[in-house]
Amino acid sequence: MTTIAHLSDLHFGSEDPALTVALREDLLAQRPDVVVVSGDLTQRARSREFAAATAWLESLPFPRVVVPGNHDVPLWNPFARLRAPLARFHRHHGDDAFPAWRDQHTAVIGLCTARSLLWKAGRISAWQVDELGAMLRALPAHLFKVVVTHHPFVDDSGGGTVGGAARALDLLEDWGVDLLLAGHLHRGFNADVTAWYPGRIRSIIVAQAGTALSVRRRGEANGYNLIAVSGDRFAIAVHGEVDGTFTRIANTGFRRSERGWITCGAAG
Ligand SMILES: [Fe+2]
Numbered sequence: 001m002t003t004i005a006h007l008s009d010l011h012f013g014s015e016d017p018a019l020t021v022a023l024r025e026d027l028l029a030q031r032p033d034v035v036v037v038s039g040d041l042t043q044r045a046r047s048r049e050f051a052a053a054t055a056w057l058e059s060l061p062f063p064r065v066v067v068p069g070n071h072d073v074p075l076w077n078p079f080a081r082l083r084a085p086l087a088r089f090h091r092h093h094g095d096d097a098f099p100a101w102r103d104q105h106t107a108v109i110g111l112c113t114a115r116s117l118l119w120k121a122g123r124i125s126a127w128q129v130d131e132l133g134a135m136l137r138a139l140p141a142h143l144f145k146v147v148v149t150h151h152p153f154v155d156d157s158g159g160g161t162v163g164g165a166a167r168a169l170d171l172l173e174d175w176g177v178d179l180l181l182a183g184h185l186h187r188g189f190n191a192d193v194t195a196w197y198p199g200r201i202r203s204i205i206v207a208q209a210g211t212a213l214s215v216r217r218r219g220e221a222n223g224y225n226l227i228a229v230s231g232d233r234f235a236i237a238v239h240g241e242v243d244g245t246f247t248r249i250a251n252t253g254f255r256r257s258e259r260g261w262i263t264c265g266a267a268g
């Protein structure tokens with residue numbers, strides 16, 4: 001079994017300090033195989049915010065896959081924004097265009113959807129789809145395949161999906177992607193792309209994580225997803241903040257069928 005802790009929208013600079021302690025405690029108790037962070041590590045892409053985010057992540061003894069969000073591009077510094085929009089992010093998290101991790105069951109690949117000129121909306125470029133495809137095709141077929149972006153493929157609140165989503169999905173279907181992890185919306189939910197994109201016939205599950213640490217919540221508690229992958233089944237548990245600690249507040253199971261992934265109710 002593989003356990004993935006999917007955190008998003010940490011927003012150091014507007015983080016709740018008590019929750020940084022509570023979230024670390026819960027993660028240390030859960031002992032995930034890998035921690036995925038789907039962007040917006042900082043509030044304003046300031047150096048001190050990146051330093052705080054990095055120190056916090058490095059206090060967790062787990063491998064990481066981290067992609068940037070729009071808040072990790074400096075909005076108020078036009079020179080930095082256009083010339084080297086992700087310089088600070090790269091200084092702290094490396095400049096690998098496709099950060100990746102895998103074990104014998106699961107492969108996780110991240111890609112950057114943050115853009116200096118599309119500050120809020122984000123985009124997946126054609127070259128990224130090409131390179132991602134080469135990576136996915138090189139993986140053993142039996143692996144559970146996870147792709148991580150900051151901007152979402154499904155948005156049920158009207159804010160818009162990542163640019164290039166439909167074109168990318170054409171190929172992610174072919175390449176056997178099972179799960180898409182994203183953030184940005186500060187709302188946690190699960191969905192199947194077949195319900196949102198007409199003509200999709202192979203299901204890919206979308207897991208959105210809410211904001212893990214920011215005080216800027218959008219009507220729901222801070223939280224993250226703890227994803228357990230085991231053979232032809234996986235489950236997405238939501239660990240939400242309740243009375244100052246992170247507690248399992250939902251758990252949805254999925255199993256592979258001839259029609260794709262189908263939900264099998266609350267998992268244990
Ligand atoms: Fe955010």
Ligand SMILES: [Fe+2]
Nearest residue numbers: 040069070184
């Ligand atoms: Fe964002």
